Amino acid sequence: MFSYRHAFHAGNHADVLKHMTLVATLKHLMHKEPGLTLIDTHAGAGLYRLDGDYSETGAEAQYGIFKLLTALENHTAIPEALQDYLDVMAHFNPNGKAKIYPGSPFIIQHLMRHAARDRLKLFEMHPTDAKTLASNVAQLDAGRAIMIAREDGFESLKKLLPPPPSATGSRRAMVLMDPSYEIKSDYGKVTSTIQDCLKRFATGTYVVWYPIIARVEAHDLPKRLKTLANQAQKSWLHATLSIGRHADGTTAGLAASGMVVINPPFSLKDKLREAIDVVGPVLARGTGHSFSLEHS
Template sequence: MLAYRHAFHAGNHADVLKHLVLTRVLRYMCEKDKPFTLIDTHAGAGGYSVEGRYAQKKGEYGEGIAKLYDRQDLPAPLADYVDLVRAFNPDGQLRQYPGSPAIANLLLRETDRLRAYELHSTDHRILASYLESRPQTQVRDTDGFAAIRAELPSPTRRAALLMDPSYEIKSDYAKVLAALREALERAADTVIMIWYPQLQLLESTQMLPRLKASADAMAKKGWLHARLTVAQADERGFGMLGSGMLVVNPPFTLHDELAECLPLLVERLGQYDGANYVLEQKVA
């Protein structure tokens, strides 16, 4: 787990979906005058060079954000996300990709609280330096799953929680489910965003139905699920086919915004003829 570096994957198709959803949720929450708290359980380094040796090793950003960066014909929600990436690149060239804490830093107001957790020592150090001047912010090198008990319920009452572990350790699947249940027990109206990889693994296929069942039983405002499938498994059945986001207590605007964007993401990011998306919602 501590060996995982998101820099290898920054700006790929999974980041596009995850950060599109994050952007829409934060935009919605910022519409109200009252401050809120964003809890990021696996925050990473905050930003990543797509010109560096990590990103260049696999070049995953080339099949992700690079396919959208120069487009001028994007639906408004998608264009808003891409504009944030451009804002992270002041010279106009795609050189850096913002992680979730950087997107939060671009969108959150001074009165909004940010709680970022990252266990990797190097990434934690980079993130702490990046966010050191932001008010109402704490960056901690402790377990983000375990932090839910300390963070919820939030003193701001309004809260959003982002969980996107690497899932390189199979126990992460069970931890995400336990964390969802604990978060809803402590604050049933928290907006919870869970990213997951689409893999041909038992743990991966079992987790989503279990997350939905917990949301059905405990969440105040139901759930929304979006999945983007872009690739085929290799001949041995390995490889990440795509990824998904489960949003518990989603903004009522999110479904229609994603419905605008997902067909175009399939068209732009799909790597085979069978590329597709899923968008489903259950209202409590």
């Protein structure tokens, strides 16, 4: 159950898609003044060394953030959503060299607004990652703005929805759900949890990452999520990115992933499409690469 460690995959193409989508979603949600309850159900360790033993073992960042940064060094027309993501990366690497990769908790924390009293709830079950996450977050001295719990994010999410009202009385929340899917049952848990979320708090924004692999559950997940959104009469966005195969026909690990956002900010589809149109070709390798974005 606890064998998965995101440190092996930090900064890969899936992280680029996931975190570019996350940053763009947060940026647009924060155009409105009322505070946000921000929830990460599978937080991981929070920060990752790209020159550490874990990252170098899989060397997945070379097909993700490293390749992206190299390709864009002299690029003069970078789409807004992509630039916002790159700005976050630069914040954690002020010397210009990508040595630190921020996970979702630190990306969210970096964008949180003190004046609006945004609040972040983090859940992580892996004993080592939970301990590392707590240590990393402690350095932020964020006080009560961030809560960490070593609990099942699927179950613990229920007690947080609907979120408490902000100072203005409005209720706003964004949930990021990106389990490892190492356990096949995670696919069903994502579906049932989103279904429950839409009943508890139908106006929340729900951001789900999933791997695109040769498994029925992975193929069905985005369909099920879109069906749930349609049944609840809520809008959705579905983005995918496949970097394709090596020249010898191998994939060497995960080659594709997708994002489903339920109740996305109105402008997200155009901003994210512009960014993916750049990122897709840049990260492509060999044959079979593709990228897409659809919405309701």
